[in-house]
Amino acid sequence: MFVHHVFFWLNEPDNLDAYNQLEEGLNQLSTIDTIQMVHIGKPAGTNRDVIDSSYTFSLLTVFENETDHDIYQHHPIHENFIQTCGQLWNKVLVYDSE
């Protein structure tokens, strides 16, 4: 199992157009067919010192293996996402786990 978890911090988190555009982009990404499990998330209401809830959106994708993740990374839908949404965020953080 290959777990790919991405966190996005919007430039303007209160800009509803930007918020909706990123959410729509994430919805498109979630259709890439090598994904086994996907979750588009927003910070939960939990609140402890060790919790980072400063991000705007999370995207959890699970793949069977790294090869399937690599197909996702180079998929035209992913490349289109970077082109159309890449200017919306000022920080993105990725954790890949196997």
Add this chain to the structure above:
Amino acid sequence: MFVHHVFFWLNEPDNLDAYNQLEEGLNQLSTIDTIQMVHIGKPAGTNRDVIDSSYTFSLLTVFENETDHDIYQHHPIHENFIQTCGQLWNKVLVYDSE
């Protein structure tokens, strides 16, 4: 769906006893019965600017809802994990997404 993703940085990542103790603790945690899906991970081999691969272990748990997550947090197995393993790490970071 409630996604709870935790990253652990061991005090001594090259100390095999500490490494094995934390891994065994995570294996115990993964038996808590409100968990719907669990993955104990280590950094994958991917390497880009946006990827943080500095942690030692990740623990991804997925719950049906926040109530099931809260049961997990207060479960005796979780409390035992904190007591027996809490001294092993110098940093822990949590992302909760809904």
